[in-house]
Amino acid sequence: xxxxxxxxxxxxxxxxxxxxxxxxxxxxxxxxxxxxxxxxxxxxxxxxxxxxxxxxxxxxxxxxxxxxxxxxxxxxxxxxxxxxxxxxxxxxxxxxxxxxxxxxxxxxxxxxxxxxxxxxxxxxxxxxxxxxxxxxxxxxxxxxxxxxxxxxxxxxxxxxxxxxxxxxxxxxxxxxxxxxxxxxxxxxxxxxxxxxxxxxxxxxxxxxxxxxxxxxxxxxxxxxxxxxxxxxxxxxxxxxxxxxxxxxx
Amino acid sequence: xxxxxxxxxxxxxxxxxxxxxxxxxxxxxxxxxxxxxxxxxxxxxxxxxxxxxxxxxxxxxxxxxxxxxxxxxxxxxxxxxxxxxxxxxxxxxxxxxxxxxxxxxxxxxxxxxxxxxxxxxxxxxxxxxxxxxxxxxxxxxxxxxxxxxxxxxxxxxxxxxxxxxxxxxxxxxxxxxxxxxxxxxxxxxxxxxxxxxxxxxxxxxxxxxxxxxxxxxxxxxxxxxxxxxxxxxxxxxxxxxxxxxxxxx
Amino acid sequence: xxxxxxxxxxxxxxxxxxxxxxxxxxxxxxxxxxxxxxxxxxxxxxxxxxxxxxxxxxxxxxxxxxxxxxxxxxxxxxxxxxxxxxxxxxxxxxxxxxxxxxxxxxxxxxxxxxxxxxxxxxxxxxxxxxxxxxxxxxxxxxxxxxxxxxxxxxxxxxxxxxxxxxxxxxxxxxxxxxxxxxxxxxxxxxxxxxxxxxxxxxxxxxxxxxxxxxxxxxxxxxxxxxxxxxxxxxxxxxxxxxxxxxxxx
Amino acid sequence: xxxxxxxxxxxxxxxxxxxxxxxxxxxxxxxxxxxxxxxxxxxxxxxxxxxxxxxxxxxxxxxxxxxxxxxxxxxxxxxxxxxxxxxxxxxxxxxxxxxxxxxxxxxxxxxxxxxxxxxxxxxxxxxxxxxxxxxxxxxxxxxxxxxxxxxxxxxxxxxxxxxxxxxxxxxxxxxxxxxxxxxxxxxxxxxxxxxxxxxxxxxxxxxxxxxxxxxxxxxxxxxxxxxxxxxxxxxxxxxxxxxxxxxxx
Numbered sequence: 001x002x003x004x005x006x007x008x009x010x011x012x013x014x015x016x017x018x019x020x021x022x023x024x025x026x027x028x029x030x031x032x033x034x035x036x037x038x039x040x041x042x043x044x045x046x047x048x049x050x051x052x053x054x055x056x057x058x059x060x061x062x063x064x065x066x067x068x069x070x071x072x073x074x075x076x077x078x079x080x081x082x083x084x085x086x087x088x089x090x091x092x093x094x095x096x097x098x099x100x101x102x103x104x105x106x107x108x109x110x111x112x113x114x115x116x117x118x119x120x121x122x123x124x125x126x127x128x129x130x131x132x133x134x135x136x137x138x139x140x141x142x143x144x145x146x147x148x149x150x151x152x153x154x155x156x157x158x159x160x161x162x163x164x165x166x167x168x169x170x171x172x173x174x175x176x177x178x179x180x181x182x183x184x185x186x187x188x189x190x191x192x193x194x195x196x197x198x199x200x201x202x203x204x205x206x207x208x209x210x211x212x213x214x215x216x217x218x219x220x221x222x223x224x225x226x227x228x229x230x231x232x233x234x235x236x237x238x239x240x241x242x243x244x245x246x247x248x249x
Numbered sequence: 250x251x252x253x254x255x256x257x258x259x260x261x262x263x264x265x266x267x268x269x270x271x272x273x274x275x276x277x278x279x280x281x282x283x284x285x286x287x288x289x290x291x292x293x294x295x296x297x298x299x300x301x302x303x304x305x306x307x308x309x310x311x312x313x314x315x316x317x318x319x320x321x322x323x324x325x326x327x328x329x330x331x332x333x334x335x336x337x338x339x340x341x342x343x344x345x346x347x348x349x350x351x352x353x354x355x356x357x358x359x360x361x362x363x364x365x366x367x368x369x370x371x372x373x374x375x376x377x378x379x380x381x382x383x384x385x386x387x388x389x390x391x392x393x394x395x396x397x398x399x400x401x402x403x404x405x406x407x408x409x410x411x412x413x414x415x416x417x418x419x420x421x422x423x424x425x426x427x428x429x430x431x432x433x434x435x436x437x438x439x440x441x442x443x444x445x446x447x448x449x450x451x452x453x454x455x456x457x458x459x460x461x462x463x464x465x466x467x468x469x470x471x472x473x474x475x476x477x478x479x480x481x482x483x484x485x486x487x488x489x490x491x492x493x494x495x496x497x498x
Numbered sequence: 499x500x501x502x503x504x505x506x507x508x509x510x511x512x513x514x515x516x517x518x519x520x521x522x523x524x525x526x527x528x529x530x531x532x533x534x535x536x537x538x539x540x541x542x543x544x545x546x547x548x549x550x551x552x553x554x555x556x557x558x559x560x561x562x563x564x565x566x567x568x569x570x571x572x573x574x575x576x577x578x579x580x581x582x583x584x585x586x587x588x589x590x591x592x593x594x595x596x597x598x599x600x601x602x603x604x605x606x607x608x609x610x611x612x613x614x615x616x617x618x619x620x621x622x623x624x625x626x627x628x629x630x631x632x633x634x635x636x637x638x639x640x641x642x643x644x645x646x647x648x649x650x651x652x653x654x655x656x657x658x659x660x661x662x663x664x665x666x667x668x669x670x671x672x673x674x675x676x677x678x679x680x681x682x683x684x685x686x687x688x689x690x691x692x693x694x695x696x697x698x699x700x701x702x703x704x705x706x707x708x709x710x711x712x713x714x715x716x717x718x719x720x721x722x723x724x725x726x727x728x729x730x731x732x733x734x735x736x737x738x739x740x741x742x743x744x745x746x747x
Numbered sequence: 748x749x750x751x752x753x754x755x756x757x758x759x760x761x762x763x764x765x766x767x768x769x770x771x772x773x774x775x776x777x778x779x780x781x782x783x784x785x786x787x788x789x790x791x792x793x794x795x796x797x798x799x800x801x802x803x804x805x806x807x808x809x810x811x812x813x814x815x816x817x818x819x820x821x822x823x824x825x826x827x828x829x830x831x832x833x834x835x836x837x838x839x840x841x842x843x844x845x846x847x848x849x850x851x852x853x854x855x856x857x858x859x860x861x862x863x864x865x866x867x868x869x870x871x872x873x874x875x876x877x878x879x880x881x882x883x884x885x886x887x888x889x890x891x892x893x894x895x896x897x898x899x900x901x902x903x904x905x906x907x908x909x910x911x912x913x914x915x916x917x918x919x920x921x922x923x924x925x926x927x928x929x930x931x932x933x934x935x936x937x938x939x940x941x942x943x944x945x946x947x948x949x950x951x952x953x954x955x956x957x958x959x960x961x962x963x964x965x966x967x968x969x970x971x972x973x974x975x976x977x978x979x980x981x982x983x984x985x986x987x988x989x990x991x992x993x994x995x996x
Contacts, residue, residue: 005487006450009474012603014588026524028586034487050678088526090512104979105510127979138934142941146893147976177979180548187885189977194889201255225258227974229894230936232851232874232924238254238283261852263837275773277835299927337775339761353730354759376730387685391692395644396727426730429797436636438728443640476725478645479687481602481625481675503985504948507972532985699753723756736752736781
């Protein structure tokens with residue numbers, strides 16, 4: 001007797017997501033679906049799974065994940081159903097000095113499993129600037145800086161907005177990243193980054209400290225990758241909340 | 250006190266691998282390196298890690314991973330060191346009827362951690378053909394088939410050749426894949442695939458059965474992705490050896 | 499004096515596209531923008547270009563490309579402005595026997611240049627099945643088949659729907675590809691593909707023949723890539739309409 | 748009558764390249780091969796092309812491209828044969844102050860066509876640092892900088908080393924990029940970049956000026972993409988030598 005997962009990968013679907021502002025945002029998700037089945041008297045023609053999925057994805061939001069997973073599990077008489085939706089999400093940002101607005105894209109992911117209980121995980125990948133403390137300290141002027149990206153994955157006990165996770169992360173780098181900056185904004189972000197030098201590990205720790213203030217997060221991991229401007233490789237840091245002391249970070 | 254990982258991602262290096270035939274194969278690896286450190290009295294300038302790595306990668310093979318990890322851990326006074334090398338590997342294949350030879354590329358990965366003990370894991374990704382049993386059964390002639398890929402990851406208790414893992418997988422699909430086939434070979438693989446219909450879950454189970462005969466494998470996972478010729482998405486199956494009964498599969 | 503292009507790459511934006519059915523489809527485009535400028539008395543701070551772009555992309559469709567390009571050119575006092583929008587587009591398909599509907603994704607691209615005149619080009623990438631004539635002919639049963647993709651780029655003299663280009667291509671392979679097929683559909687597509695063997699070059703020629711019937715196409719190129727099920731590499735064919743005889747294909 | 752290209756894409760092969768130092772470097776190429784044929788009395792089973800390719804790729808270098816293309820053309824009775832090899836290439840670099848050595852990877856490409864004559868083109872993609880002149884000028888301290896990459900493609904009239912093209916480009920940015928820097932080196936590159944502010948268009952022009960001193964280059968294009976540290980998109984510049992005045996740049 002073998003417990004094994006079968007499923008579908010790389011299915012692309014239009015989805016709708018409710019925004020914190022109360023509107024509906026249209027996006028496009030890559031869907032992966034796995035069901036765990038005990039191999040035995042029945043063979044799953046994988047095709048069975050798709051029509052069920054079709055009835056949900058035309059108007060999807062995070063809240064329906066538990067119902068969707070339960071129905072997949074039931075219909076296929078499976079032991080467990082898992083699903084992930086990976087999609088871009090857009091937020092309007094306001095430039096720090098000029099107040100000019102522009103739209104930024106963030107990669108997001110919602111994953112859920114029917115077992116042991118269908119508490120979804122949310123991931124957001126957020127670009128920001130890191131400015132190297134070592135470079136600043138040893139140099140008479142300037143400091144190397146670069147685009148970095150933070151991938152935060154959380155398992156919340158209650159509801160949480162993608163906007164809140166993204167906003168939290170954006171305040172934890174040397175500076176935020178924008179789609180559009182006027183000259184006074186560019187001066188601001190340049191000087192702000194220079195005044196806030198951070199290694200990738202500093203960013204990971206700052207995100208961790210902010211998350212520990214949130215009671216509604218049961219578990220999280222923070223991954224920071226910095227596309228170093230002086231190298232061809234990346235600097236990397238990672239923290240998993242289960243490795244943390246109860247005291248502090 | 251925070252235990253966190255810091256490291257380097259996407260470092261590209263020439264490497265040398267010993268082949269089963271006794272030769273040395275030159276390849277190119279993407280290296281990821283993480284060390285787990287307790288944040289406190291010292292701040293790791295990530296740069297420290299690279300020179301150490303440099304002394305090994307100019308002539309690397311699997312056997313040196315434990316020594317390399319121990320040295321990284323020691324030099325950085327870390328709690329744990331982890332490393333992965335991802336690289337293409339080439340094997341000469343013989344066409345089934347004509348005997349024509351050609352070279353096939355396989356993506357491989359070696360990962361290791363200094364803790365609890367430095368037993369490396371090996372991964373190989375192997376292309377093969379799957380022919381749909383459902384399509385064959387219901388159609389008067391023909392059957393849809395496609396390229397699929399199997400990713401096997403093993404934790405061996407002793408030494409194991411990449412060649413042996415690759416060979417094992419290639420015999421578990423509807424048919425093998427080759428870089429070069431003459432007409433009698435093409436007839437052979439077409440008919441062989443038609444005579445050996447397999448769903449992705451059948452491939453995963455067959456690989457599992459073969460691996461359970463091998464005493465030197467402590468743990469493994471099998472992942473099969475089939476790039477369906479009648480869909481734009483993939484069919485997928487996964488088995489983890491820890492979910493298996495002691496009886497059989 | 500140097501004529502050079504400056505611009506922005508990989509800007510991600512929500513866009514709206516009018517569908518043939520009369521609705522508006524929301525999608526997400528990757529935008530590339532180049533302007534050709536004579537280097538001399540002025541230095542373009544690239545940032546100038548973004549606000550202008552912002553006023554258009556919140557409600558974009560193909561028809562505004564000429565106006566947008568003219569305005570970019572004018573505002574930057576450039577010699578020429580070029581822009582491309584690459585985005586997924588969804589069309590509902592009906593399964594051939596059961597009539598079941600499902601949504602398929604197609605990668606599309608619109609590119610335009612202000613010079614010599616702003617006639618946009620459209621590209622669509624469409625998946626389909628190819629079944630090898632050689633394999634069918636030499637084998638007693640079965641025939642290898644696989645997913646292939648056709649990328650058609652056209653320069654139309656008048657308006658043309660993405661839907662019409664996609665539909666034209668889908669009828670030029672061994673069989674169409676669907677997101678959802680019931681058993682009678684799977685029987686149909688299996689047998690249809692077996693009855694319609696085509697090499698990549700056959701697909702390219704059939705698309706070419708269909709396009710030559712269309713008076714509204716000034717120029718086109720057809721690219722076919724087939725992810726061979728018996729190899730790890732692809733088979734490829736390409737036709738450019740300017741290499742064609744006036745007689746026939 | 749249709750002139751069309753047929754071929755093979757994404758074939759992976761080990762290759763050998765002669766280095767400027769006189770050694771042989773092992774690398775791995777992705778090979779694309781197209782032949783232009785007039786469709787008519789014969790149908791090319793694409794498989795014919797592969798064995799021929801096999802006899803060359805086991806020991807390949809730039810010099811054999813004309814012979815290889817001529818033989819492909821002849822054997823297939825084609826009008827034209829085209830081929831490209833894309834591969835990573837490694838060069839040992841010396842850090843600017845400490846003299847520490849480290850290995851850097853560069854993506855390279857060799858393409859050739861049998862018609863009108865088999866003069867190969869070489870491409871190299873080289874990472875470097877750009878530091879924004881605008882940001883430096885308007886800020887009291889600091890300046891945003893980032894990793895950028897230059898892709899240079901040349902059609903040389905005579906022999907040219909990949910090393911010489913790479914070296915030429917590395918001297919045209921705000922600063923070079925290294926795999927390994929000690930503290931005095933990091934101080935050096937930080938200050939050098941701050942003292943050498945350059946937009947992407949400045950880098951493109953500087954590469955252009957250097958290339959125009961080289962008599963052995965018949966044609967070239969320069970493409971610069973800068974992964975802006977203050978944005979999520981890239982800044983881009985492009986120069987094609989055929990758009991240049993005879994006077995200067």
